[in-house]
Amino acid sequence: MKKSKKLIVSLAAVALAAVPVITTSLNQVQAAQTTDQTQNKIATDGTLTLNHNTRIYNQRGQKLYSYQGSNGLLKKGATVKYADQVKAITNPDTKRYSFHKENFQDWFYLPYKTIKGQEYYSIGHGGYIKAANVQEIDSYSLYTNYATVRLAKITESGVGRSNNARIINSQGNFTNKYIKKDSKIVIDRTSDRVSLAGSMDILGLSNSYMEVFRLKNNKQQFVLRADIKKSSIPRQVILPYSNFTSVRIIRKSPIYNIHGIQDSDSAFPTIAEGHETDVKSLRYIWVPSLNKAELFYEGTEFYKDAEFKYIKASDVEYLFGKHLTPVNTATDVTPINTAVDVTPKKNDFDKSSL
Known part of the structure; x- marks a missing residue:
């Protein structure tokens, strides 16, 4: 996405x-x-x-x-x-x-x-x-930080004869609550259901069922953009929202697993520069090929149920959303070197002991 x-x-x-x-x-x-x-x-x-x-x-x-x-x-x-x-x-x-x-x-x-x-x-x-x-x-x-819009007379999410607009909760799922069709509502944020759920694994992922607007007076409720009358949608951009942290890739970024190994088998082992995505955690991972610990973001959308889901923090820039702090330290993931050579060298002997 x-x-x-x-x-x-x-x-x-x-x-x-x-x-x-x-x-x-x-x-x-x-x-x-x-x-x-x-x-x-x-x-x-x-x-x-x-x-x-x-x-x-x-x-x-x-x-x-x-x-x-x-x-x-x-x-x-x-x-x-x-x-x-x-x-x-x-x-x-x-x-x-x-x-x-x-x-x-x-x-x-x-x-x-x-x-x-x-x-x-x-x-x-x-x-x-x-x-x-x-x-x-x-x-x-x-x-703009808010706008008054009107719901469509025939909504995308409406069920049955009422055709009222169905409310979406803060996790990106449809609820059993509705707003009467053709009503005026005030919106203050734009988002999408993946940015709310933090997962691609939600129902109804067609384009018309993806984008949402947040209700200004209820921060936990959203409506589909497709349920808004087109002529009432504001011409300016509504401020964005995510339950997670939104970042932009600033250079072509390989995807890693929790062991610090790059993905080399999938069709998309890297993320292109300029791509914007949500991330949900920040942690240090030991990278064997570099022989050091690096700071990584865990993505919400790289792969569904896949092992490879981390990108280097140095490959992205913060856009908006939560400011994350690392869940661990570099020391936590640095392996203990058990192969240190302890054989005395020629000049290491204490001559006083001879």
């Missing part, structure tokens, strides 16, 4: 002074097209990328039909300069909208203004756009 992640450089590299000036028609603003990554990054610094056609508003939440030489309408996919400065935060739950960079450990947000219960980003010159219509900030995906 692969998850999208789905997750940093210093704040000084990103909290650039915003330029709130729009010099061309906003209908024609497009992201810079270049294959050079550095040029792409420069082109997107200080910008918002839109996920929907977007009207510009004033500070009272009124639509503008004339703005800086345009008709006040921005097209989906366009970029526009923002007027505030990006700030660092310690917890994405403290802000409705936030983003991270290369990993999930450091978060940032762009200050927004709430007008009539809706969040807006300032683009300067008295113009504002809805935060809900922003896909990216400085080319990084925008996350």
Whole structure:
């Protein structure tokens, strides 16, 4: 199973002074097209990328039909300069909208203004756009920590005539509890049933029965993404959740067994760089080929009921979830050397005893 992640450089590299000036028609603003990554990054610094056609508003939440030489309408996919400065935060739950960079450990947000219960980003010159219509900030995906959605009228998990949405528990299993179809609910996390169960061995593992959303007011209950009305699913990414620890493979990683032996017989003896997976424990294992103890993560999904299920901790980076501590020490697994040569060497004799 692969998850999208789905997750940093210093704040000084990103909290650039915003330029709130729009010099061309906003209908024609497009992201810079270049294959050079550095040029792409420069082109997107200080910008918002839109996920929907977007009207510009004033500070009272009124639509503008004339703005800086345009008709006040921005097209989906366009970029526009923002007027505030990006700030660092310690917890994405403290802000409705936030983003991270290369990993999930450091978060940032762009200050927004709430007008009539809706969040807006300032683009300067008295113009504002809805935060809900922003896909990216400085080319990084925008996350939201909750959203109101509506259940479908015909659900995937519904049973019988009622067709109400069936609730999933914190272990990824269906329960006998239901939420009435077509109801509005508030969700605050996205996950999948493997990340809840810690095992591929659960029922109903088709794509439509995999992804779930967590109910905001009940941290132990989830609903299928497939049970949500498609038009109500938020355009931004919902913050991720796992019962375990989510990591990303940073280099091609061999899979080991508890004895420190690499898998050499299966069709997939390694995990590719960039793969994201859940792990459930951290331990030292003696690796005979290296003649030393190494720190390993125990995976939840490498192989079902297989002996080979460990990857080196040095081959991964932490994304989110529980912070694990080793269950043992390197000393615990270091073998006692019983083959030490104790034969006296030529210069080892105590001459005083002769």
